[in-house]
Amino acid sequence: xxxxxxxxAQLQQLGNIGCDTDSGGRTRIALTDDEKxxxxxxxAWMRELDLDIGIDQIGNIFGTLLPATPEEKxxxxxxxxxxxxxxxxxxxxxGCYGVLSGLAVVRAFREANKQPNRPITIAAFTNEExxxxxxxxxxxLVCAGGLSIDTALQTxxxxxxxxxxxxxxxxxxxxxxxxxxxxYEYLELHxxxxxxxxxxAKQIGVVENLQGISWQKITIQGxxxxxxxxxxxxxxDAGWAAASVMTFLRELAASSTNTLxxxxxxxxxxxxxxxxARSATFTVDLRDPDEQQLRSAERRLQAYLAVLEQQEGxxxxxxxxxxxxxxxxxxxxxxxxxxxxxxxGFSYRxxxxxxxxDAQMIARIAPAGMIFVPSRDGISHxxxxxxxxxxxxxxxxxxxxVVLQRLEM
Amino acid sequence: xxxxxxxxAQLQQLGNIGCDTDSGGRTRIALTDDEKxxxxxxxAWMRELDLDIGIDQIGNIFGTLLPATPEEKxxxxxxxxxxxxxxxxxxxxxGCYGVLSGLAVVRAFREANKQPNRPITIAAFTNEExxxxxxxxxxxLVCAGGLSIDTALQTxxxxxxxxxxxxxxxxxxxxxxxxxxxxYEYLELHxxxxxxxxxxAKQIGVVENLQGISWQKITIQGxxxxxxxxxxxxxxDAGWAAASVMTFLRELAASSTNTLxxxxxxxxxxxxxxxxARSATFTVDLRDPDEQQLRSAERRLQAYLAVLEQQEGxxxxxxxxxxxxxxxxxxxxxxxxxxxxxxxGFSYRxxxxxxxxDAQMIARIAPAGMIFVPSRDGISHxxxxxxxxxxxxxxxxxxxxVVLQRLEM
Ligand SMILES: NC(=O)NCCC(=O)O
Ligand SMILES: NC(=O)NCCC(=O)O
Numbered sequence: 101x102x103x104x105x106x107x108x109a110q111l112q113q114l115g116n117i118g119c120d121t122d123s124g125g126r127t128r129i130a131l132t133d134d135e136k137x138x139x140x141x142x143x144a145w146m147r148e149l150d151l152d153i154g155i156d157q158i159g160n161i162f163g164t165l166l167p168a169t170p171e172e173k174x175x176x177x178x179x180x181x182x183x184x185x186x187x188x189x190x191x192x193x194x195g196c197y198g199v200l201s202g203l204a205v206v207r208a209f210r211e212a213n214k215q216p217n218r219p220i221t222i223a224a225f226t227n228e229e230x231x232x233x234x235x236x237x238x239x240x241l242v243c244a245g246g247l248s249i250d251t252a253l254q255t256x257x258x259x260x261x262x263x264x265x266x267x268x269x270x271x272x273x274x275x276x277x278x279x280x281x282x283x284y285e286y287l288e289l290h291x292x293x294x295x296x297x298x299x300x301a302k303q304i305g306v307v308e309n310l311q312g313i314s315w316q317k318i319t320i321q322g323x324x325x326x327x328x329x330x331x332x333x334x335x336x337d338a339g340w341a342a343a344s345v346m347t348f349l350r351e352l353a354a355s356s357t358n359t360l361x362x363x364x365x366x367x368x369x370x371x372x373x374x375x376x377a378r379s380a381t382f383t384v385d386l387r388d389p390d391e392q393q394l395r396s397a398e399r400r401l402q403a404y405l406a407v408l409e410q411q412e413g414x415x416x417x418x419x420x421x422x423x424x425x426x427x428x429x430x431x432x433x434x435x436x437x438x439x440x441x442x443x444x445g446f447s448y449r450x451x452x453x454x455x456x457x458d459a460q461m462i463a464r465i466a467p468a469g470m471i472f473v474p475s476r477d478g479i480s481h482x483x484x485x486x487x488x489x490x491x492x493x494x495x496x497x498x499x500x501x502v503v504l505q506r507l508e509m
Numbered sequence: 510x511x512x513x514x515x516x517x518a519q520l521q522q523l524g525n526i527g528c529d530t531d532s533g534g535r536t537r538i539a540l541t542d543d544e545k546x547x548x549x550x551x552x553a554w555m556r557e558l559d560l561d562i563g564i565d566q567i568g569n570i571f572g573t574l575l576p577a578t579p580e581e582k583x584x585x586x587x588x589x590x591x592x593x594x595x596x597x598x599x600x601x602x603x604g605c606y607g608v609l610s611g612l613a614v615v616r617a618f619r620e621a622n623k624q625p626n627r628p629i630t631i632a633a634f635t636n637e638e639x640x641x642x643x644x645x646x647x648x649x650l651v652c653a654g655g656l657s658i659d660t661a662l663q664t665x666x667x668x669x670x671x672x673x674x675x676x677x678x679x680x681x682x683x684x685x686x687x688x689x690x691x692x693y694e695y696l697e698l699h700x701x702x703x704x705x706x707x708x709x710a711k712q713i714g715v716v717e718n719l720q721g722i723s724w725q726k727i728t729i730q731g732x733x734x735x736x737x738x739x740x741x742x743x744x745x746d747a748g749w750a751a752a753s754v755m756t757f758l759r760e761l762a763a764s765s766t767n768t769l770x771x772x773x774x775x776x777x778x779x780x781x782x783x784x785x786a787r788s789a790t791f792t793v794d795l796r797d798p799d800e801q802q803l804r805s806a807e808r809r810l811q812a813y814l815a816v817l818e819q820q821e822g823x824x825x826x827x828x829x830x831x832x833x834x835x836x837x838x839x840x841x842x843x844x845x846x847x848x849x850x851x852x853x854g855f856s857y858r859x860x861x862x863x864x865x866x867d868a869q870m871i872a873r874i875a876p877a878g879m880i881f882v883p884s885r886d887g888i889s890h891x892x893x894x895x896x897x898x899x900x901x902x903x904x905x906x907x908x909x910x911v912v913l914q915r916l917e918m
Contacts (some may be wrong), residue, residue, distance in 0.1 A: 188779040189733070231781045294738030313737065315782060324598070324891040327771035327794040328722065329703030329863030332762045334887065339772055340759055346752035353741045362736035363748055364777070364784045370597040371774045372640045373724060373792040373830070375890040383782040385736045421782070454738030478743065481784040482733040 102500050103211060104493045107204040111492070114141055114184065114200065115192025125189030125483030130227035130238075131159070131263065136270035138184050142199065142224055149206055151222070155274025156281060157249050159226040159267045160239045165206045168215045178216070178506055179283035179466070180205060180499065181223030181240070181458055182290060187231050191485020193492075197473075198289045199224045201496040205503050216507055218284060225458045226267075232257045234315060235422030240458035242278045244465045249278055285433065285506060286468040288459040289499045291487050295478025296451060303494050304441040304448035305472025308434055310460045311358075311389040311452060314398055315422035317381065318345065318405070321415040324370060324378035336413040339368050339377030344412075348404050349384065352397060359397045360387040360454070384418075389426050389452050427460045433469030433502075440501040446494055455480075471498050511909050512620060513902045516613040520901070523550055523593065523609065524601025534598030534892030539636035539647075540568070540672065545679035547593050551608065551633055558615055560631070564683025565690060566658050568635040568676045569648045574615045577624045587625070587915055588692035588875070589614060589908065590632030590649070590867055591699060596640050600894020602901075606882075607698045608633045610905040614912050625916055627693060634867045635676075641666045643724060644831030649867035651687045653874045658687055694842065694915060695877040697868040698908045700896050704887025705860060712903050713850040713857035714881025717843055719869045720767075720798040720861060723807055724831035726790065727754065727814070730824040733779060733787035745822040748777050748786030753821075757813050758793065761806060768806045769796040769863070793827075798835050798861050836869045842878030842911075849910040855903055864889075880907050 118134030119126040128135040139161060146153050146163035154162045166173055182198025202222035209216060225243070230236025233255045241247045253264030267273045292298075297305050322338035342363075349361035366382035384401065388394040405416045434450070441448040451472065453460075459468045473495035476486040527543030528535040537544040548570060555562050555572035563571045575582055591607025611631035618625060634652070639645025642664045650656045662673030676682045701707075706714050731747030751772075758770035775791035793810065797803040814825045843859070850857040860881065862869075868877045882904035885895040 187781055187784055229783070231783065234782070236783065292738065293735045295740070295743060311737070323888070325887070326702045326864055326889040327773055328720070328769065328796050328865060329701065329884075329889060330769075330887060331704070332759070332769060334704060337771075339775065340755055343752035343755035343772070344759075346749055347756050350741070350749055350753075360737065360739075360741060362746075362783070362785055363752070364736055364782050364786060365780045366748065366775065366777050367780075368773070368775050371776075372596055372890075373643070373773050374638070374640065374645070374771070374794055375596055375773045376771055377773060378891070385783055387737050455735055456737060475738075478734070478739065479732070480735040480738060481781075482787070 102204055102208050102493065102496055106207060107200055107496055108489055108492065110145065110200045111192060111196060114138060114196050117141060123189055123483050126186055126192060127188045127190065128186045129188060129232050130185040130229065131266035131270055135185050139272060142184060145203060149203065149210055151206065154276050155272055156276035156278045157274060158239050158242045158252055158278050159272040159274065160243065160278065161224040162221050162281065164219050164221045165209055165216060166219055167217055172217055173219065175218040176282055176284035177219035177221035178503065179221045179223055179286045181225060181286065182288050183225045183228030183458060185227055185229050187229050187481050189483055190481060191483060193291045193485055193487055194293065194480055195228055197291055197492065201289045201499050204496050205500050208500055217509065218507065221283065228458055230422065232259065233263050237456050237458055237461050240461035243281050244461045245279050246461060246464060283462065283466045286459060286462040286466050287499060287502060288457055289471045289495050290457060291480065292472040292475045293480035294454045294475060297472060297474035298476065298478060300449060301447065302449045303446040303491060304498055305451045306434060306438045306441060306448055307453050307470035307472055308429060308450045309389060309452050310427045310457065311387045311454060312391055312394040312426040313422060313424045313456050314386040314394055316384045316418045317421050318384060318416060318418045320380045322378060325376045327374040327376055330376060335376055337376050338380040338414055341408055341412045341414050342366060342380035342382050344408060345404065352400055356393060356397065358388050358390065359393055387454065391425050424456060424460060427463045429463060429469050430467035433467055436502055436505055437469055437471055437498065440498045440505065444497055444501060446498065471495055511613055511617050511902065511905055515616060516609055516905055517898055517901065519554065519609045520601060520605060523547060523605050526550060532598055532892050535595055535601060536597045536599065537595045538597060538641050539594040539638065540675040540679055544594050548681060551593060554612060558612065558619055560615065563685050564681055565685035565687045566683060567648050567651045567661055567687050568681040568683065569652065569687065570633040571630050571690065573628050573630045574618055574625060575628055576626055581626055582628065584627040585691055585693035586628035586630035587912065588630045588632055588695045590634060590695065591697050592634045592637030592867060594636055594638050596638050596890045598892055599890060600892060602700045602894055602896055603702065603889055604637055606700055606901060610698045610908050613905050614909050617909055626918065627916065630692065637867055639831065641668065642672050646865055646867055646870050649870035652690055653870045654688050655870060655873060692871065692875045695868060695871040695875050696908060696911060697866055698880045698904050699866060700889065701881040701884045702889035703863045703884060706881060706883035707885065707887060709858060710856065711858045712855040712900060713907055715843060715847045715850060715857055715859045716862050716879035716881055717838060717859050718798060718861050719836045719866065720796045720863060721800055721803040721835040722831060722833045722865050723795040723803055725793045725827045726830050727793060727825065727827045729789045731787060734785045736783040736785055739785060744785055746785045747789040747823055750817055750821045750823050751775060751789035751791050753817060761809055765802060765806065767797050767799065768802055796863065800834050833865060833869060836872045838872060838878050839876035842876050845911055845914055846878055846880055846907065849907045849914065853906055853910060855907065880904055
């Protein structure tokens with residue numbers, strides 16, 4: 101039986117770390133002091149449950165509930181994971197819900213005085229959000245062998261820091277080789293972060309697949325000049341060029357079935373009221389559940405940039421910050437999740453994940469599956485992110501049920 | 510006779526203050542430490558010429574060459590002015606050229622051992638550029654009674670500082686009442702900062718008028734949400750909305766004869782790769798030599814913002830940062846400048862000033878006129894701003910000639 105009270109209390113407690121009382125949002129960006137405080141709290145809770153704690157070289161935290169026999173101990177662990185880093189001014193649930201529900205599963209074993217028949221590892225992966233260091237899902241990507249630990253540690257952040265330095269600074273540079281961690285199976289419980297479950301009044305999302313993600317940083321180099329003296333036709337305006345890419349991307353998305361396109365970050369230089377922008381640096385986030393469609397969106401963007409370069413007399417450089425193909429989750433696990441939701445009497449639907457998740461990376465090395473619960477108004481990456489307690493507990497119950505099924509207990 | 514060597518040397522020396530050797534640009538933004546260093550240098554040069562130095566309450570610096578008799582001393586001064594503050598990463602000429610040419614005129618009197626028949630005041634006005642504190646042309650505007658000294662001193666800058674505090678901090682809060690300074694006539698020599706004189710191979714611009722300027726700060730409030738889970742049609746994307754204003758303004762300018770429209774500064778929040786922007790704050794710089802056209806551009810922008818608010822579900826607030834009507838310079842002075850250019854054998858053309866200048870403000874309280882020299886490639890507000898030495902000296906010679914004519918000497 102799941103101890104819902106502890107789960108909800110821990111969600112609140114972890115959510116208070118790095119919280120700004122004005123906005124109600126918390127900011128625990130990867131490898132900052134506030135994120136370290138979150139890590140310390142998680143590790144303390146893992147200690148309370150007497151888990152076997154390990155930290156790997158990219159800072160992923162693993163807390164393992166061990167089985168009884170040496171033979172069982174040597175089995176690959178059933179892993180339940182997610183992340184505890186946040187974006188800026190975030191809600192309390194994104195990531196934390198999955199990790200703390202993992203602890204709740206382990207707590208159910210402890211409270212029932214039972215031991216599993218193979219290790220159960222609760223994982224908190226480093227830098228899932230990717231707002232300071234790109235790519236996102238970095239900790240799980242390194243585990244899955246998709247990025248070498250050396251390259252990952254050399255990553256330079258948006259604030260100019262080196263990831264390896266920050267990891268050491270906060271004391272979470274562990275010694276386990278990330279690629280040595282290979283789960284038997286991987287489960288991740290997460291809030292939907294989108295509007296679908298709520299709109300259809302479903303309690304559980306059975307995640308079948310996860311869309312592809314393409315992140316680019318685009319730099320446009322124009323010419324600074326005087327806003328009052330430079331005729332429109334003689335301008336090489338990096339700011340206007342960036343704006344026209346943004347409006348183009350909205351049209352690109354509108355003209356396709358599923359493609360999403362977002363420019364979330366943009367900076368101009370010299371960024372002054374009466375100076376035509378010399379340069380614009382911005383990010384592009386493209387997503388599509390279909391790899392061919394995602395490639396087509398990337399190609400259309402490149403073609404547009406080439407035309408724009410000529411038209412405005414600017415120089416445009418784009419750099420890939422992250423590129424992940426769509427993932428289809430393990431059919432057996434997806435079916436198992438659906439069966440659990442059914443057995444527990446929850447309404448559910450099969451669906452695609454819009455957000456990237458650590459499960460997307462771990463799916464490269466182990467069967468993986470995901471469970472969603474509804475997000476109120478479909479809002480996430482915002483202090484107003486919310487899921488009712490009851491729905492949070494529904495999801496955790498499905499997770500526990502799937503774990504018990506997978507362990508045949 | 511003008512001492513060209515000293516003028517050119519001083520331009521270089523002042524241009525070195527606040528200069529970044531990497532970019533070649535200098536940054537002496539109003540009331541910063543580097544701008545104080547520029548002021549100190551100017552005051553030292555005024556002392557060398559034994560001028561009567563005064564500082565007013567908004568920090569305008571006045572250096573006056575006095576005539577001989579008490580009666581002449583009591584006459585309103587012929588004023589030659591401009592500014593020595595710069596934008597970020599600026600050229601060496603914008604503003605400084607006018608002030609230092611004023612010193613060159615006075616130096617010609619000193620070197621010829623002559624005294625004028627009325628005071629000649631060289632003025633360096635505070636915060637002409639307006640990049641830190643709006644409105645621009647602030648020092649001359651306060652002199653002209655267009656902005657009260659109290660309001661001006663309370664201005665909060667883009668960096669959160671209060672103008673009055675910064676003025677005190679750098680030691681340039683003087684005691685002269687700005688409105689007590691009323692020139693007999695006002696002359697300003699400036700680089701064109703635009704491409705016209707160069708394109709037509711003219712040596713001198715006889716400035717007839719100066720276009721109107723409208724500066725606004727626009728804030729768009731949308732909703733932060735997840736870039737991967739939020740369907741395009743459910744977005745309230747403040748970043749996209751700002752971009753669509755920028756592309757609209759380009760079309761607005763294209764559809765009118767003379768209107769210029771620039772968005773030079775733009776900031777998004779939270780400014781993260783996978784978060785739809787919650788807010789966008791940007792500036793709009795609209796200009797037109799015709800007041801009716803300028804009003805029409807302002808109205809079209811407002812109408813567009815109203816439509817956009819509905820369309821994207823965002824809230825838009827605009828705030829006027831500066832608003833100056835077009836100015837027509839004093840006919841007698843314009844004619845005099847033309848006559849001088851002719852007499853000295855320079856090619857010239859009558860023209861409109863695209864940039865705002867202190868002359869635009871002083872024109873409210875005294876006959877005012879302006880002289881332009883060409884800008885290479887029409888570039889200004891950029892380290893590549895350049896005018897050949899010979900052309901700089903041509904302009905200073907016209908200025909000296911006009912002064913002598915006006916004093917009937
Ligand atoms: N779940 C989540 O918000 N992940 C961040 C990576 C993404 O942008 O999808
Ligand atoms: N001359 C000059 O650059 N003035 C700054 C004010 C403006 O933006 O026109």
